[in-house]
Every structure is written in structure tokens, then in C-alpha cells.
Amino acid sequence: MLAFLWAEDQRHLIGNQGHLPWHLPNDLHYFKSVTWQQTIVMGHRTFTSLPHGALPQRQNIVLSHDHNLHLPHVQMIYSKAELLQLAATSKKIFVIGGSNVFAQLRAEVDYLYVTKIAHQFVGDVYMPPLDYQDFQLISRRQGEVNSQNPWPHEFLVYQRYK
Incomplete structure (x- = not known):
């Protein structure tokens, strides 16, 4: 089972x-x-953006x-087919980015975990249309909006219709 997890x-x-x-x-x-003790999948650029690696x-x-x-400290998978085979034999696998990985897997994803932030920021990478x-x-x-979390936001979870 595949789940996407992102904020936008x-x-x-x-x-x-x-x-x-x-x-x-x-x-x-x-x-x-959400991801503690779970399996997470990401592209190479997302991995290199993590400040401390895995x-x-x-x-x-x-x-x-x-x-x-x-x-x-990571398992490498070199094809979409290999990932889908793993997803078919395991519990939920969380895809955490980047946009190219989301785009490749959007037809197969079962769950969407999205944090929607009610603000507009400057950036260069967008979530592919779902x-x-x-x-x-x-x-x-x-x-909760407070001094550390200044923008209204909500956590949404969607499940694909069977």
C-alpha cells in the first residue's frame, strides 16, 4: 500500500x-x-536535502x-516496478517526495496525507496535480496556530475509493 505524505x-x-x-x-x-517506525520512500534529491541523511x-x-x-544507511530501489512489488507485500509505505516521485506514483497511491498551509510562499517545486x-x-x-506555527494549517488524510 502506498501513501503520499507532504505539506503544501x-x-x-x-x-x-x-x-x-x-x-x-x-x-x-x-x-x-506518522512515519515513526514506518518505511519511507524518496527520490535522490529529497534524500540529499535531509540535513542529517537517513x-x-x-x-x-x-x-x-x-x-x-x-x-x-538506505535501501536503494532502481525502478517503479520494484517499488510497487515491495508495496504489494508490505504494510503502508510513505512516499515523501520529491515531485517527480509523486508524479510517477500518483496512479498507484492509496492514501494521501497532506498538510495544507493557508499561506503563499516563494519556491520552485510544486506538487503534481492529483x-x-x-x-x-x-x-x-x-x-494549532501560535508563535512557532504562525500560519493556519490543517492535516488531511484521504483514502482512494476501492
Whole structure:
């Protein structure tokens, strides 16, 4: 089973020069709580954007077409087919970026975990379009706005209709 997990602004922006365009501790906490002890999949550029490399207490998988690429502390997968085979035999696998990986897998994703931030930021990477008509909203929770989390935001979970 595949799940996408990302945060986006009002224009579906998800990144800026290899980093998040915002600092929202509520979203970082949500990300950690959802992915703790889970399997996460990302592209090579997303992996290199992580400040400390592989995320602890998670099985880190990097999807890359470069068979010569070997990264420390991660499992390498070199094709979409190989990833889908793994997803068919395991519990939920969280795809965490980047936009090219999301675009490659959008027809196969079963769950969407999205943090929507009610603000517009500057950046250069956008979430590829998703057909929300294929999904049912199963959870919605407002994030708390405070001095560390200044923008209104909500955590939404969608499940693909069977």
C-alpha cells in the first residue's frame, strides 16, 4: 500500500531550492509521528536535502534510476516496478517526495496525507496535480496556530475509493 505524505501552500508549492519554504514545527511533529517506525520512500534529491541523511527509526528507501548510486544507511530501489512489488507485500509505505516521485506514483497511491498551509510562499517545486475525485476524505484536523506555527494549517488524510 502506498501513501503520499507532504505539506503544501495554497498554490501547491512544496519546495524551494531543495528545502521546505517554511518552518512549521506542527507539521514536522506530524511527519515524525506518522512515519515513526514506518518505511519511507524518496527520490535522490529529497534524500540529499535531509540535513542529517537517513531519518532515524524508519526504513529509508531511495528510488533512483542510477544503478551506480549507492547511499549510506538506505535501501536503494532502481525502478517503479520494484517499488510497487515491495508495496504489494508490505504494510503502508510513505512516499515523501520529491515531485517527480509523486508524479510517477500518483496512479498507484492509496492514501494521501497532506498538510495544507493557508499561506503563499516563494519556491520552485510544486506538487503534481492529483485527482481528488478518486479519494474520500477520512480525517481532518486543524493545526494549532501560535508563535512557532504562525500560519493556519490543517492535516488531511484521504483514502482512494476501492
